Amino acid sequence: MDDHTDNWGLRESATFDRNSIREIQRAADTGIYDIRGFGAKRKVPHFDDLVFLGASMSRYPLEGYRERCGTDVVLGDRFASKPLHLDIPVTIAGMSFGSLSANAKEALGRGASAVGTSTTTGDGGMTDEERGQSRTLVYQYLPSRYGMNPKHLRMADAIEVVLGQGAKPGGGGMLMGQKISDRVAEMRTLPKGVDQRSACRHPDWTGPDDLAIKIEELREITDWEKPVFIKIGASRTYFDVKLAVKAGADVVVLDGMQGGTAATQEVFIEHVGIPTLAAIPQAVQALQEMDMHRKVQLIVSGGIRNGADVAKAIALGADAVSIGTAALIALGCNHPRWEEDYKRIGSAAGFYDDYHAGQDPAGISTQDPELAARLDPELAGRRLANYLRVITLEAQTIARACGKSHVHNLEPEDLVALDMEAAAMARVPLAGTGWIPGQGGV
């Protein structure tokens, strides 16, 4: 707080805080809702509210540096003849060329491939840069079907049918006109410069029974080789996961409300969907009741930042996690080296979220050729690979401390919660007690 406000004469309202007042003023000025990138910024119960119970008398730890602790994961072996084999349980989430520069997409592919994991296309199709640099590439099948074609479907290693996104379950994508360059417009068959609004629902199926037939078609087109993922935004997670499994998913991707976006209404980001922590146990319960836990793999995304988050998500029942925002930060998003440029556009390093505006000083969420050229895809890819190695090592460190020879051996019993909200959502005991609040409901 500034000096001049640091007294009781200028007391800030808890209800009408500075952000609320500023948003009212902004709305009155412009007559249009606020659109931004990033994910939910409000504080919600999260992985920070959980801690692990390291080994002691009743558990036997593994030596922290030498004893084997596996991190590999197989995704999509329910029906697909060619499931994915990844070396680490951290994948790169779907982010489009269009929202991101071609260099950024290439860097994501380079970083992921260097550590043996997958990356994912986005709304807008597959670029040569990302296919060329991605050892394992997941091809998203979105409501808009921008850039969708059977050639790329066959070139992909897996197909992700996107029903929703944690930042905006129930909403379609946006790409503002300043980012619809000639190349983006051609890939999406759109007029250059339009404010593109992606469809929020698929054009040729309307429910889980239809989706089962749609998935059958996708499998037929690709000769039943590719794993089919279904991505959902976390809302009615228990039921959505059951329906996804019934529809024939090999893998369910669950994206919580902290998951990032390139452009969405602020009101949508902050007020629709449930926290990642609350969604995971619902998904796991649904899978367990169908005897599909570990048979249909669960990938969790939305607010994964470090190896502790990875370990906690896996302990709660995920098979892998997916990162988007953290991957962009690793590439160079919000880096202090661009502080002066952030200031010039009314932001600051560490706060920049106007991904929709196309003015990203770091050259990541832009289609401006000069800005995009700031991102060296080789260097950025190395930064991402470094980060992925670090969080994998961190997850292994925790797993070994809990006596696990594979990160997938982590389990809810290894966790306790620091407050009642997190205990109720994660369905683990409040620390120091055996009490799990809220048990008995879905």
Added chain:
Amino acid sequence: MKTISLAEHSVREVNQLLHDQARELTEPHWRITDHDGRHALACGLDQAIAVDIDGHAGYYCAGMNQQATVNVHGTVGVGVAENMMSGRVHVHGNASQSAGATAHGGLLVIDGDAAARCGISMKGVDIVVGGSVGHMSAFMGQAGRLVVCGDAGEALGDSLYEARLYVRGSVESLGADCIEKEMRDEHWAELRELLAQAGFEADPADFRRYGSARQLYNFHVDNADGG
């Protein structure tokens, strides 16, 4: 012509045989029988072969077609020729919802009626319907041409981008940002050509053209000039 009966083979086996033609063309003309309206018939083709499907087909028949000519001698379920890239799909009957959805190219001909959302999110395909189309047809249509020889249901061309729509009969209502537009010489010419390709003997002079008013292309900002 090679005939395959789905009484003796699975959909998977039949589609694999057709897909194999992209690697090595062994038979240019195929006929599929006894399929009992199964889904995903002849989808994902990528070779200039001809496929005749006897009787009614299920969902996503000829989905993502490339190069092939597929004739369905009956009605089709949801999403016929969805995301077609090239080639020709001809339905000698009626079509269910979302016919030609998101298709990028090729020609889809429907002799009878097409249900709701015909041509939804079309991206360059040409669709010619001998009968009428249901509500929300050409919703968010981005490119291509939709020709309707009968009537169009509610909200035709809602949120349209650059697809061009031609309707001979009545239009129950136009969707957001869709307006009637002047028929110029190039439109008469392309309509005449599309009708001829489809094999329909309709008079282009009886049609009206609809397209995007382009008022929704950018978010409208009512700047109140606030300080």
